[in-house]
Amino acid sequence: xxxxxxxxxxxxxxxxxxxxxxxxxxxxxxxxxxxxxxxxxxxxxxxxxxxxxxxxxxxxxxxxxxxxxxxxxxxxxxxxxxxxxxxxxxxxxxxxxxxxxxxxxxxxxxxxxxxxxxxxxxxxxxxxxxxxxxxxxxxxxxxxxxxxxxxxxxxxxxxxxxxxxxxxxxxxxxxxxxxxxxxxxxxxxxxxxxxxxxxxxxxxxxxxxxxxxxxxxxxxxxxxxxxxxxxxxxxxxxxxxxxxxxxxxxxxxxxxxxxxxxxxxxxxxxxxxxxxxxxxxxxxxxxxxxxxxxxxxxxxxx
Amino acid sequence: xxxxxxxxxxxxxxxxxxxxxxxxxxxxxxxxxxxxxxxxxxxxxxxxxxxxxxxxxxxxxxxxxxxxxxxxxxxxxxxxxxxxxxxxxxxxxxxxxxxxxxxxxxxxxxxxxxxxxxxxxxxxxxxxxxxxxxxxxxxxxxxxxxxxxxxxxxxxxxxxxxxxxxxxxxxxxxxxxxxxxxxxxxxxxxxxxxxxxxxxxxxxxxxxxxxxxxxxxxxxxxxxxxxxxxxxxxxxxxxxxxxxxxxxxxxxxxxxxxxxxxxxxxxxxxxxxxxxxxxxxxxxxxxxxxxxxxxxxxxxxxxxxxxxxxxxxxxxxxxxxxxxxxxxxxxxxxxxxxxxxxxxxxxxxxxxxxxxxxxxxxxxxxxxxxxxxxxxxxxxxxxxxxxxxxxxxxxxxxxxxxxxxx
Numbered sequence: 001x002x003x004x005x006x007x008x009x010x011x012x013x014x015x016x017x018x019x020x021x022x023x024x025x026x027x028x029x030x031x032x033x034x035x036x037x038x039x040x041x042x043x044x045x046x047x048x049x050x051x052x053x054x055x056x057x058x059x060x061x062x063x064x065x066x067x068x069x070x071x072x073x074x075x076x077x078x079x080x081x082x083x084x085x086x087x088x089x090x091x092x093x094x095x096x097x098x099x100x101x102x103x104x105x106x107x108x109x110x111x112x113x114x115x116x117x118x119x120x121x122x123x124x125x126x127x128x129x130x131x132x133x134x135x136x137x138x139x140x141x142x143x144x145x146x147x148x149x150x151x152x153x154x155x156x157x158x159x160x161x162x163x164x165x166x167x168x169x170x171x172x173x174x175x176x177x178x179x180x181x182x183x184x185x186x187x188x189x190x191x192x193x194x195x196x197x198x199x200x201x202x203x204x205x206x207x208x209x210x211x212x213x214x215x216x217x218x219x220x221x222x223x224x225x226x227x228x229x230x231x232x233x234x235x236x237x238x239x240x241x242x243x244x245x246x247x248x249x250x251x252x253x254x255x256x257x258x259x260x261x262x263x264x265x266x267x268x269x270x271x272x273x274x275x276x277x278x279x280x281x282x283x284x285x286x287x288x289x290x291x292x293x294x295x296x297x298x299x300x301x302x
Numbered sequence: 303x304x305x306x307x308x309x310x311x312x313x314x315x316x317x318x319x320x321x322x323x324x325x326x327x328x329x330x331x332x333x334x335x336x337x338x339x340x341x342x343x344x345x346x347x348x349x350x351x352x353x354x355x356x357x358x359x360x361x362x363x364x365x366x367x368x369x370x371x372x373x374x375x376x377x378x379x380x381x382x383x384x385x386x387x388x389x390x391x392x393x394x395x396x397x398x399x400x401x402x403x404x405x406x407x408x409x410x411x412x413x414x415x416x417x418x419x420x421x422x423x424x425x426x427x428x429x430x431x432x433x434x435x436x437x438x439x440x441x442x443x444x445x446x447x448x449x450x451x452x453x454x455x456x457x458x459x460x461x462x463x464x465x466x467x468x469x470x471x472x473x474x475x476x477x478x479x480x481x482x483x484x485x486x487x488x489x490x491x492x493x494x495x496x497x498x499x500x501x502x503x504x505x506x507x508x509x510x511x512x513x514x515x516x517x518x519x520x521x522x523x524x525x526x527x528x529x530x531x532x533x534x535x536x537x538x539x540x541x542x543x544x545x546x547x548x549x550x551x552x553x554x555x556x557x558x559x560x561x562x563x564x565x566x567x568x569x570x571x572x573x574x575x576x577x578x579x580x581x582x583x584x585x586x587x588x589x590x591x592x593x594x595x596x597x598x599x600x601x602x603x604x605x606x607x608x609x610x611x612x613x614x615x616x617x618x619x620x621x622x623x624x625x626x627x628x629x630x631x632x633x634x635x636x637x638x639x640x641x642x643x644x645x646x647x648x649x650x651x652x653x654x655x656x657x658x659x660x661x662x663x664x665x666x667x668x669x670x671x672x673x674x675x676x677x678x679x680x681x682x683x684x685x686x687x688x689x690x691x692x693x694x695x696x697x698x699x700x701x702x703x704x705x706x707x708x
Contacts, residue, residue: 040665041358041359041362042362042383042384042665043383044362059701059704067697067701069701140528141526141527141528141531142466142526142528142539142540142545143539159466159526159528160527161526161527161528161530161531163531164475164527164528164529164530164531164532164683165527165530165683166530166683166685249531250349250351250352250475250476250477251351251475251476251477251672251675251676252476252679253476253676253679253680263355264355264672267355267356267358267359268351268354268355268358268668268669268672269668269669269672270380270665270666270668270669270708271669
């Protein structure tokens with residue numbers, strides 16, 4: 001590549017790089033920096049450098065004893081990390097399986113296909129806060145339709161407090177997310193399915209390969225790249241989950257995710273720097289999982 | 303924005319339960335007619351925990367769009383830096399003298415008066431007069447009596463076919479309200495105030511453990527398991543549809559329970575919360591109005607605060623919403639006493655209400671309160687045993703306190 005061409009490329013890239021640096025790079029750098037200070041939301045300019053104090057520090061009681069404090073030894077933080085990972089693993093797995101099934105159906109020819117495809121998207125089109133609120137009412141222990149149906153069908157012997165009970169709170173949150181995000185997954189996978197040339201299926205049919213074999217040997221391998229990209233999209237979203245948890249089960253340690261933990265510390269408590277440190281760890285956790293996934297799936301993102 | 307006539311465009315941000323917002327709008331209409339200013343309401347969710355996070359964010363960002371904030375009594379120390387000192391205004395200084403002194407003190411931070419009282423709050427035990435009569439029971443005065451009465455009525459009503467009937471509903475969702483409920487249980491059992499006035503962390507003691515254990519025993523017996531997710535409005539939902547014998551709630555529920563569409567209209571009464579070995583304890587609540595330091599219309603905003611905390615506005619809210627006035631003079635007002643007898647009855651309860659330890663904890667309060675409701679919620683939902691939870695709570699509070707409360 002000639003020097004002038006390289007210069008031209010840089011010139012064209014510059015506005016985008018500058019914008020990225022401004023809207024993504026700068027806030028990220030500032031958050032990381034706040035994590036090493038004692039910043040308080042009431043006085044951000046007065047933030048002073050304290051090194052790793054937010055991550056790990058020794059708190060003396062004054063009588064010779066003391067204890068380790070900081071994010072790295074904070075049980076609530078690690079609980080939030082665990083909650084997030086469980087949430088992500090379960091929801092993305094189920095959404096992928098369901099999404100694939102729905103995409104296969106939508107990929108077939110049948111009358112009114114356009115209408116059905118649009119209808120499937122409805123849950124995805126509803127703002128998350130609205131759907132979370134809607135589900136909160138449906139899951140309500142006294143007036144909720146889920147309990148009412150369960151009782152009438154004889155599936156439940158007594159109404160269940162879905163979002164309040166620690167055993168079911170996480171299940172309820174996952175349920176709402178799966179309901180909401182499966183259409184998105186289906187849409188992405190459908191796009192992948194439509195890329196598969198029809199003549200391959202024809203060849204398979206002529207050779208007398210049965211449909212199940214066709215799915216495993218033809219459809220799945222050819223749709224795999226699209227599915228893997230869809231999975232990473234959803235996983236990134238799920239690792240940052242905030243709104244569903246915040247609306248459905250606020251302040252509940254059974255469902256507190258990394259983002260909720262961060263929001264609490266940043267804005268509700270006087271712990272802006274601690275929250276910033278948690279944001280930094282959240283960023284690292286997501287980055288590491290993404291990198292590991294890309295390597296494991298041998299995705300080619302170029 | 304100032305128009306030619308000197309009229310200002312103001313906005314007031316307020317959360318609310320029940321009819322709070324409608325009544326505020328009615329108050330504002332009168333204010334607008336009289337002064338020519340225009341006031342819009344920015345409505346917030348009813349959970350005070352949610353409101354606080356948003357308010358803090360707006361104030362920290364120096365948001366000039368909101369002029370007046372409706373603030374919880376416990377927020378003054380945490381938000382004071384961003385609020386206007388009302389004592390610079392002669393009218394406000396004078397008005398401050400007309401309110402209960404204890405509330406004015408709670409809203410004075412480092413000599414600055416950061417808010418004027420809007421209404422005050424102390425919770426009550428709501429009971430069903432018809433059901434007490436039906437089962438020949440007295441109004442419960444102690445937690446033991448409450449448990450027995452709730453059980454008797456619940457068993458009786460369920461046997462009579464009301465399968466969804468509950469003995470006692472309260473607030474046990476993981477939020478600020480659970481800290482209030484918890485403080486009442488713990489203190490009435492002689493377990494201290496979680497953090498004492500001198501800053502000592504006293505929560506980890508046997509009496510506190512016994513109090514919380516008792517509350518945990520209600521869940522699934524006299525209270526639905528759903529209370530673990532109930533705030534004020536959810537518990538009122540059960541009560542006002544006639545599905546509970548007793549409820550712990552704030553006085554706003556009194557006016558609503560007596561409204562025409564209420565299933566319990568004319569069939570309920572209120573009493574102080576049940577007593578433990580240390581008597582009956584009510585957590586002090588209440589709301590105030592503060593002016594943002596970033597307002598472009600400080601004079602008009604102060605005028606609005608003075609109007610809304612004034613005699614006339616407090617009187618209409620007392621009559622319409624059973625909001626407890628913060629002006630001692632209004633407790634003898636015949637019109638109020640006739641419309642909402644709770645007001646006269648509640649003067650004593652309010653006078654003895656116990657503040658949450660927000661003054662001593664300062665800006666550490668919110669996090670401490672979260673740790674408190676976390677520990678109580680874990681115990682109520684039978685996660686870990688109470689002693690383990692209190693031990694962990696004590697350790698967390700000690701860590702938060704460090705060298706001293708902020």
